[in-house]
Amino acid sequence: MNLAVKDIRANLARFLLTGLGVGLTLLAAMSMTGLYHGIVSDALAIIDDSGADLWVIQAGTEGPFAEGSSIDRRTLARTLSVPGVRTARQFTLQSRRFDIHGNTVRGSLIGLDFPADRGEWIPLLAGRPLAAGRGEAIADESTGLRLGDELRLDGTRCVVVGLARHYLDSSGNPVVALGINDALDVQTHRPADAVAIARAARRSLPSGRGANVAAIMLELEDSADVAEVRRTIDRWGDVTVLSAEEQRTVFLYGRLGRLRGQILMFTAVLLLVSAVVIAVTIYTMTLEKQHEIALLKLIGSPNGPIVSMILQQALALGALGYGIAVLLGPLIWPLFPRRLVQPPQDFLMFAAIVLVLCGVGALLGIWKAMQVEAREVLS
Incomplete structure (x- = not known):
């Protein structure tokens, strides 16, 4: 018993x-x-899935995932000239609201440096990566968008060509990816009244062509000396370099600490x-x-x-x-x-x-x- x-x-x-x-x-x-x-x-999905070995960011900051980062687009050409760098891609990240089928959805907008980055690393559920630098978008399914839908962002119009699953930002909000030029156009867009006031005051407004990007993602050659690549870029002064692991650490123990x-x-x-x-x-x-x-x-x-x-x-x-x-x-x-x-x-x-x-x-x-x-x- x-x-x-x-x-x-x-x-x-x-x-x-x-x-x-x-x-x-x-x-x-x-x-x-x-x-x-x-x-x-x-x-960490974007950091882990993008395949970048190094992230070139604004000096004195911790990168676009922890705080604001803004660097000159001409930095791309400089990074491509560094020995050991295989590819370099521009990257932008901004929070915004999307008007989708009459509903307001809050999320994040990223810019992909087409054609170097077509978004093949994004976890697609349906559709395809970007095939054009303008007028196409990849969106998380939780936005409510479907393949073929037209997404209007201020003065920019894009057709949804790819749907992703669990493609979210740190706040759990969906992410939409555009070509880098479309994303910068959205980033620098100003209402008509603001344009009129600026013209009356003879002040120039930023355009997508001259806008800054948040970071540049580098992929290195297998034989590259990572330490030497970092030292070379750090000597420029206006930018600094973080590895993918350092980006993870900054985010986990900083913003999510x-x-x-x-x-x-x-x-x-x-x-x-x-x-x-x-x-x-x-x-x-x-x-x-x-x-x-x-x-x-x-x-x-x-x-x-x-x-x-x-x-x-x-x-x-x-x-x-x-x-x-x-x-x-x-x-x-x-x-x-x-x-x-x-x-x-x-x-x-x-x-x-x-x-x-x-x-x-x-x-x-x-x-x-x-x-x-x-x-x-x-x-």
């Missing part, structure tokens, strides 16, 4: 409700980590709540069977079976809660407004955490059981 199973059957309703509470708490903790992984995956800390704190609190719930439940169940524990001690039972019973109950409670979290998670996470990414190693990590929580939660019940004396059976 298994004492743990027998005791659980005697208190089945409370055990199941407590398991549900633990499961929902674990689900919340897993959702928090999944949210963070999703934010990181979305934010506080978010990482907040999610870690929320997750720790939720796990602490789970540990307290398990401990209180096991302690209460131990209190209710003090008479039975005293009887076991009176007939000469060693402490081993008693400790085993309490520990098995705690593990069963944790296993029930973990099972509920794992089953409900994939059903609920697609409903979140932000994409949640839960890698397999996180499931293993939470399984290990649940084992630790169960062990810690059982200690209180075991301690109470060890305080029970055999003579209490007579009371």
Whole structure:
């Protein structure tokens, strides 16, 4: 006869409700980590997928993903002359609103340096990369755009030729990619009133042709000396160079640093709540069977079976809660407004955490059981 199973059957309703509470708490903790992984995956997609080895950015800044960066377009020709550089591509990034089918969608607009960059690295769901430097766009499906739709951005019109999935910025908003010249035209567009006022004041307005870009992406030759390439460009003074890994680090520990800390704190609190719930439940169940524990001690039972019973109950409670979290998670996470990414190693990590929580939660019940004396059976 298994004492743990027998005791659980005697208190089945409370055990199941407590398991549900633990499961929902674990689900919340897993959702928090999944949210963070999703934010990181979305934010780093452009850096990781673009294939750039080095990013040339404005001196004194940390790049377009952490803060504003503006460099002269003529820098492109200079970078192509550096020994070891295979290709160089201009890049722009701007936040803006899109009017799509009568709805306002907030997102990001990037410029691809066609024909050097056609957007082959973008995760396309349907359609194709850019085949022309003007009048074509690639959009994430969450914008509501479809293949063949015309996208109007101020005075620029583009036809959607490609649809992407999970092509999002760090805020979880969709990204639209245009040719670099179209993107710069959108960036420098001014309303008609502003143009009239500037002309009356005999002031010039920026045009897409002379506008600055946010960065230049470099791909190096296999035999290139990366350190020498960086030293050469850094000597120019007006720009600096970051590697793809440095861009990732700046973004993760700079812009997302506080978010990482907040999610870690929320997750720790939720796990602490789970540990307290398990401990209180096991302690209460131990209190209710003090008479039975005293009887076991009176007939000469060693402490081993008693400790085993309490520990098995705690593990069963944790296993029930973990099972509920794992089953409900994939059903609920697609409903979140932000994409949640839960890698397999996180499931293993939470399984290990649940084992630790169960062990810690059982200690209180075991301690109470060890305080029970055999003579209490007579009371």
